[in-house]
Amino acid sequence: MMATSITIKGIILEKGTGKLLSGVTIRLEPASSDEQSTQSDENGAFSFEVNLPEGQTDDLLLYAYKEGWEQRTPPEEVIPVDEESPYSVEIEMVNRGPVSNVAGGIFLGVLITFLVGLSLWYYDLHKNTYNDQNKVNHKIVKVLTESLVNRITADSIRVSAFEVNEDTISSKDSTFAIAELQQIRDAANELLIASKVDTSFQALIKRDIVGIQLAINRKRKGDIQKALIATKAHIKKVPTLGPSWFWKTPPLIYGEVLFWALFATLIRLIGNTSYYVSRNVFYRDSIYHKAPLLFTIPLITLLIVFVISFFKIAVTVGGNNFTINFSNPFVSIILASLIGLAPWKAWEFMYGLADLLFNQLKKWLGINKSGDEKSEGKETESKPATTKKNGEEESGNE
Numbered sequence: 001m002m003a004t005s006i007t008i009k010g011i012i013l014e015k016g017t018g019k020l021l022s023g024v025t026i027r028l029e030p031a032s033s034d035e036q037s038t039q040s041d042e043n044g045a046f047s048f049e050v051n052l053p054e055g056q057t058d059d060l061l062l063y064a065y066k067e068g069w070e071q072r073t074p075p076e077e078v079i080p081v082d083e084e085s086p087y088s089v090e091i092e093m094v095n096r097g098p099v100s101n102v103a104g105g106i107f108l109g110v111l112i113t114f115l116v117g118l119s120l121w122y123y124d125l126h127k128n129t130y131n132d133q134n135k136v137n138h139k140i141v142k143v144l145t146e147s148l149v150n151r152i153t154a155d156s157i158r159v160s161a162f163e164v165n166e167d168t169i170s171s172k173d174s175t176f177a178i179a180e181l182q183q184i185r186d187a188a189n190e191l192l193i194a195s196k197v198d199t200s201f202q203a204l205i206k207r208d209i210v211g212i213q214l215a216i217n218r219k220r221k222g223d224i225q226k227a228l229i230a231t232k233a234h235i236k237k238v239p240t241l242g243p244s245w246f247w248k249t250p251p252l253i254y255g256e257v258l259f260w261a262l263f264a265t266l267i268r269l270i271g272n273t274s275y276y277v278s279r280n281v282f283y284r285d286s287i288y289h290k291a292p293l294l295f296t297i298p299l300i301t302l303l304i305v306f307v308i309s310f311f312k313i314a315v316t317v318g319g320n321n322f323t324i325n326f327s328n329p330f331v332s333i334i335l336a337s338l339i340g341l342a343p344w345k346a347w348e349f350m351y352g353l354a355d356l357l358f359n360q361l362k363k364w365l366g367i368n369k370s371g372d373e374k375s376e377g378k379e380t381e382s383k384p385a386t387t388k389k390n391g392e393e394e395s396g397n398e
Contacts (some may be wrong), residue, residue: 010089020044097285240330261301264340
């Protein structure tokens with residue numbers, strides 16, 4: 001049977017700089033014949049001759065190896081061969097630097113120390129806030145709440161008796177309502193001070209009182225009654241608002257998000273570093289990649305949490321419907337922790353969201369997209385950031 005000779009030519013270069021690499025061992029593994037190996041010359045070039053039976057096709061896999069270097073995407077250069085097509089390939093490699101478990105051990109110790117110190121600081125900050133909330137005299141809060149609720153109830157009954165002329169209340173009734181509103185405002189301020197409820201709930205009650213003021217200014221009887229009812233409903237909840245360990249209102253909730261994203265990032269880096277140190281393959285230069293994650297991941301987490309806080313997602317589990325409200329502080333904390341454990345997914349999400357936004361803007365503005373360049377996010381998807389090795393993301397030990 002006649003054989004067909006196929007020539008595979010290629011070059012080896014450094015990713016990013018394009019520098020040609022010599023002395024790289026390249027191994028060719030055909031599926032149906034013996035493997036071959038060679039080394040790149042001073043120009044980074046190499047070649048293979050593959051003999052295939054006539055009419056037969058094969059998949060040829062190329063692997064490149066050089067001590068301290070690593071072949072990047074694709075990790076295996078797969079070349080579908082037929083008898084008519086010569087192939088030229090280009091293999092990128094990255095200098096991983098020297099292996100140093102001493103550096104890995106020191107870095108691991110610093111991460112653990114940082115995690116312990118951060119935990120103690122977090123505990124101290126929240127303990128003080130929590131203790132301040134626990135100093136509330138709940139008996140006084142209950143008495144003040146009941147007194148204010150009774151006043152609003154009595155005012156609602158009085159407003160229901162207002163006479164209306166051409167859809168507006170009289171000046172006399174308006175003067176009474178304004179005087180009562182001031183009493184309600186003073187009593188509400190006293191209750192809020194005594195109860196020490198969080199700032200978001202204080203803002204809610206104050207907004208309700210402003211709503212009463214606007215209704216009185218419009219002299220609308222029905223609007224005044226609705227505003228009084230809404231205010232009373234919120235004030236009734238004050239005695240039930242117990243102290244919370246977590247910060248749940250802006251701007252402290254953003255600090256909470258940063259804390260938990262940083263906790264999760266530290267835990268991930270500790271696990272990732274210990275994995276490579278235990279196998280004696282920790283690259284010293286990977287520290288320059290890992291350390292900045294302690295700053296970038298919490299910040300991108302804060303950005304993601306802020307963006308999706310405007311969304312709600314309906315989920316059905318076992319026939320039951322649930323709505324996930326991303327503006328909920330507890331959901332934000334959980335989300336921050338998950339992002340810290342999967343940082344590359346977070347980058348991919350933000351890049352995808354940005355691409356979607358700007359592509360839609362281009363369509364809306366009628367901008368020609370023929371000259372568009374591939375975004376960094378798309379490059380990341382097809383390049384080494386998410387290449388897997390030994391069960392870990394490749395970028396974790398760069």
